[in-house]
Every structure is written in structure tokens, then in C-alpha cells.
Amino acid sequence: MSKKTLPMKRRLAAALKRADPVPAWVALRTGGEVRASRRARNWRRSASIKP
Helix, strand or coil: CCCCCHHHHHHHHHHHHHCCCCCHHHHHHCCCCCCCCCCCCCCCCCCCCCC
16 A cells, blocks of 8 residues: 655646546537547556656
8 A cells, every 4th residue: 555645645636626527518619529628637548647
């Protein structure tokens, strides 16, 4: 089990908030072209958050 430090926990929380999906009105306005956020990430696929 790893110990999460407070700064790391804050970075992970910020990344979670940034990765929210785009609002429904954005998808409607763009005709479905924009569905996912550019910043959406998966913890397995990308290691963009440095400890």
C-alpha cells in the first residue's frame, strides 16, 4: 500500500475535476463533434501526473 502525500492527493483531485465530460449543450451545439474533454485521461494509459 502506498502513502499518498497531501500535494499528490491535491494534484490527483484537480486532474479528476478537469477530466469531467463536456456539458450536454456543448455536444448539441457542435453537432456531436465534441463529446469528450481534451484533458480526459485514464490512470492506466497516461502517466501525465508526476508525483
